[in-house]
Amino acid sequence: MMADDKFYRARVTRREEFAPDLWMIRIQPGGEFKFAPGQYATLGIERDGKRTERPYSIVSAPFESEMEFFFELVPEGALTPRLFKLQPGDELLMRKIPKGKCTLDTESGRKHHLLVCTVTGVAPFVSFVRALAKDWKEGRFDGSHQLYLLNGASRPWEFGYKEELIRFDAELPWFKYVPTVSRPWDHADWPGEIGRADDVLRKYADHWELDATNTTAYLCGHPDMIANSKAILKRRGFVDRTAIKEEVYWIPAK
C-alpha cells in the first residue's frame, strides 16, 4: 500500500461486528491526528495504484489513543466491501487532516443540543458524549450544556452503541438517550420507542421543551431522515443558519 505525505498508514487494532452488515474498527492512526468531537476522517484503500476514499465520522473522543469508526456495509459500494475485510494488523490510509463542522455549538448561547441520527450516524454523537463525560468527571465541564440523543434504526440490532449510551444516560444528568425502532413487528420484546427518528422528533422536542431559542439541532445519517427532520424543525422556527447542523451520509439514488 502506498502512502504519500497527505496520508497516514493506519493500522487496525480491533474489529467487532454488531450485525452482519454493521461493524466497528479501532485503529492506530500512525501519527498525530488532532480533531474535535463531531468531525470526520477520510479513510482509503489503495489497490493496483488506485485509491478509493470516503469520509467517516469519528466515534472515539480526542483523548483516546486509538480512533474508532462505525461502518455499514454497502454491498455494491466501492469502499465498504474492502473495509469489511480488514482485520487486526491490516493497514488502511487515513488523510492527516480531519474535516467537518458538525461539532458542538458552544458559541450561539443555546445550551440544549438535539442530536438526531440513523444507525451509523450516531458516530459523532458518541464522540461528543465520551469527550464531555470525561471532562465532566474531571471537573472541566460543569454540565451547563444538555444533550438529547434520538437514535433511529429499523431493527433493534442496528444500534452499535446502545449499551454504552444507556449507561451514559443513567450516569450523566446532562444526557438523555432514546433509541427508536421503525420496524418493531418482528421484535415483540423491544421495550423502547417505536417509529423513525423523524417521526418521534416532535414528541421529544415538546417533552424536553426544546425550541429554536434554546436549542441547536444536529442531524446525521440517512438523507430522508435529514430532509424530514429539517422540514419539521424549520416549521418550529429553526430558521437561523446556525440552528441546524447536518451530515448527510449519502445521496439517494435517483
Ligand SMILES: Cc1cc2nc3c(=O)[nH]c(=O)nc-3n(C[C@H](O)[C@H](O)[C@H](O)COP(=O)(O)OP(=O)(O)OC[C@H]3O[C@@H](n4cnc5c(N)ncnc54)[C@H](O)[C@@H]3O)c2cc1C
Ligand atoms: C461526512 C460523512 C460522514 C460519514 N460517516 C460515515 C460513518 O461513520 N459510517 C458509515 O458507514 N458511512 C459514513 N458515511 C458514508 C461513507 O462516506 C460512504 O458513502 C459509505 O460508506 C458508502 O461507501 P461505498 O464506497 O461502499 O459506497 P459507494 O460506492 O460510495 O456508494 C454506492 C451507492 O450506495 C449509496 N449508499 C452509500 N451509502 C449508503 C448507505 N449507508 N445506505 C444505503 N445506500 C448507500 C450511494 O448513494 C451510491 O448510490 C459518511 C459520509 C459523509 C459525507
